[in-house]
Amino acid sequence: MPAESDCTAMLDSETKAVETPEDHADELRLWLRLLTCTTLIEGEVRGRLRQRFDVTLPRFDLMAQLDKAPDGMTLSDVSKRMMVSNGNVTGLVERLVESGHLDRRTSETDRRVQVIRLTKLGRAEFRRMAAEHETWIADLFADLSPKDVRELMRLLAKTKASAQKSAARRRP
Amino acid sequence: MPAESDCTAMLDSETKAVETPEDHADELRLWLRLLTCTTLIEGEVRGRLRQRFDVTLPRFDLMAQLDKAPDGMTLSDVSKRMMVSNGNVTGLVERLVESGHLDRRTSETDRRVQVIRLTKLGRAEFRRMAAEHETWIADLFADLSPKDVRELMRLLAKTKASAQKSAARRRP
DNA sequence: GGAAAACATTTTAGGCTTAAAACAATTCGG
DNA sequence: CCGAATTGTTTTAAGCCTAAAATGTTTTCC
Numbered sequence: 300m301p302a303e304s305d306c307t308a309m310l311d312s313e314t315k316a317v318e319t320p321e322d323h324a325d326e327l328r329l330w331l332r333l334l335t336c337t338t339l340i341e342g343e344v345r346g347r348l349r350q351r352f353d354v355t356l357p358r359f360d361l362m363a364q365l366d367k368a369p370d371g372m373t374l375s376d377v378s379k380r381m382m383v384s385n386g387n388v389t390g391l392v393e394r395l396v397e398s399g400h401l402d403r404r405t406s407e408t409d410r411r412v413q414v415i416r417l418t419k420l421g422r423a424e425f426r427r428m429a430a431e432h433e434t435w436i437a438d439l440f441a442d443l444s445p446k447d448v449r450e451l452m453r454l455l456a457k458t459k460a461s462a463q464k465s466a467a468r469r470r471p
Numbered sequence: 472m473p474a475e476s477d478c479t480a481m482l483d484s485e486t487k488a489v490e491t492p493e494d495h496a497d498e499l500r501l502w503l504r505l506l507t508c509t510t511l512i513e514g515e516v517r518g519r520l521r522q523r524f525d526v527t528l529p530r531f532d533l534m535a536q537l538d539k540a541p542d543g544m545t546l547s548d549v550s551k552r553m554m555v556s557n558g559n560v561t562g563l564v565e566r567l568v569e570s571g572h573l574d575r576r577t578s579e580t581d582r583r584v585q586v587i588r589l590t591k592l593g594r595a596e597f598r599r600m601a602a603e604h605e606t607w608i609a610d611l612f613a614d615l616s617p618k619d620v621r622e623l624m625r626l627l628a629k630t631k632a633s634a635q636k637s638a639a640r641r642r643p
Numbered sequence: 644g645g646a647a648a649a650c651a652t653t654t655t656a657g658g659c660t661t662a663a664a665a666c667a668a669t670t671c672g673g
Numbered sequence: 674c675c676g677a678a679t680t681g682t683t684t685t686a687a688g689c690c691t692a693a694a695a696t697g698t699t700t701t702c703c
Contacts (some may be wrong), residue, residue, distance in 0.1 A: 323606070325617070325620050326611075329620055329623055329624055329627075330611075330612070332627045332628065332631065333509055333512070334509060335554070336630050336631050338554045339554070339631060339634045340502065340634050341506070343634065343637070343638050345691085346692095347641075349692085355659080356659095357658085373681075374681070374682065375680085378682095382511070382514065383659090384660065385682065386662085386663095386684075387659070388682090389683055389684085390658085390660090390683095391658095409669070409680095410669090412680095412681060433498075433499055434495070435637075436495060436499050436502050437495035437499075439498075439633065439634045440498045440633055441633055441636075443498075443626075443633060445497070447626055448501055449497075450622065451501055451505075451623075451627075452500065454615075454623045455505060455508050458615060459507060460614065461611065461614035461615060462508065462511045462515065464613075465515070465613060469515075529690090545651075545652095547650085550651095555690070556692075557652065558654075558655090558690080558691075558693095560652090561652065561653055562653095562689075581650095581651085582697085582698060583651045583652070583697070585651080
């Protein structure tokens with residue numbers, strides 16, 4: 300059995316380390332499986348939100364962010380938290396203000412900033428939806444033991460950190 | 472310590488089982504973490520595909536499906552595999568045929584069916600992109616040990632099965 | 644054989660999403 | 674203090690995405 304066969308790097312004729320064409324099929328499969336899980340659950344949640352409450356998932360997500368911030372958030376905050384573009388938030392907020400779920404006002408101390416909050420209606424509707432939403436999630440993950448859940452949490456935390464590091468390497 | 476406090480179900484005054492308001496905060500956190508990981512990685516891959524190859528992620532995904540099917544696929548097949556709506560595929564295919572990456576023809580045995588394939592150009596470009604794409608994924612998951620990867624695969628398989636079961640319960 | 648069901652795709656209407664450019668307000672450095 | 678970055682938001686152009694309805698085709702089953 301040649302010694303090289305288990306190495307991940309080799310020395311070339313100039314004695315400089317070169318990468319062997321590594322096999323990353325496992326990571327690729329892992330990524331696809333991660334994506335499948337998310338797509339599956341997301342689609343299910345989207346459908347249930349529409350059927351039960353006639354609301355879209357992005358609107359629900361935005362309201363969820365605001366529910367955790369009684370004093371409101373700026374559009375930038377929301378955009379960072381939701382990991383979507385600024386322009387996207389502008390449109391979402393527009394429609395939710397229109398429907399009476401959100402209140403939007405310009406900050407008194409910085410006239411660039413828009414602060415948005417849930418209205419009474421918005422908060423009431425969100426709480427109603429969130430309660431049911433939580434049971435859907437519980438059901439979707441029902442076959443995982445508490446230990447599975449903990450272990451997944453741990454591994455996904457590691458995954459998140461790894462991905463963030465990789466992203467930071469690209470644009471420092 | 473009351474015996475009920477650790478129970479997940481109680482008997483009410485009519486001796487009928489009722490659910491206690493269970494706490495599913497862990498599952499909820501797990502779902503949000505799963506979503507964060509996917510969004511993070513997806514965004515990174517999307518950006519790199521655009522910068523390096525001026526291609527969108529959905530187009531890349533569609534080509535990836537076709538690369539695995541030398542004899543082509545029907546639009547329905549693609550739609551199921553990619554877990555997106557039929558109408559979505561119609562538009563994607565339109566643009567990829569237009570740009571010369573895909574070939575589309577009506578099945579000879581069933582005139583309802585459209586069979587699509589990668590063109591020579593499409594296959595060549597995809598292979599070039601896929602090679603680089605694989606290194607990005609490897610880098611994004613770089614901090615996971617082989618054991619982590621195996622364990623994540625196992626737990627995500629369990630998650631997928633659980634979610635599919637839950638989805639099937641809703642629309643049998 | 645022919646109506647009815649099932650199937651594959653497209654169309655429609657509306658909303659979501661992004662990247663990049665434009666605009667506006669604030670902060671920073673000289 | 675003032676021009677130059679920086680920051681927060683909106684606009685723009687293009688594409689993605691979905692659910693539902695519409696269209697055309699095949700199968701089923703009386």
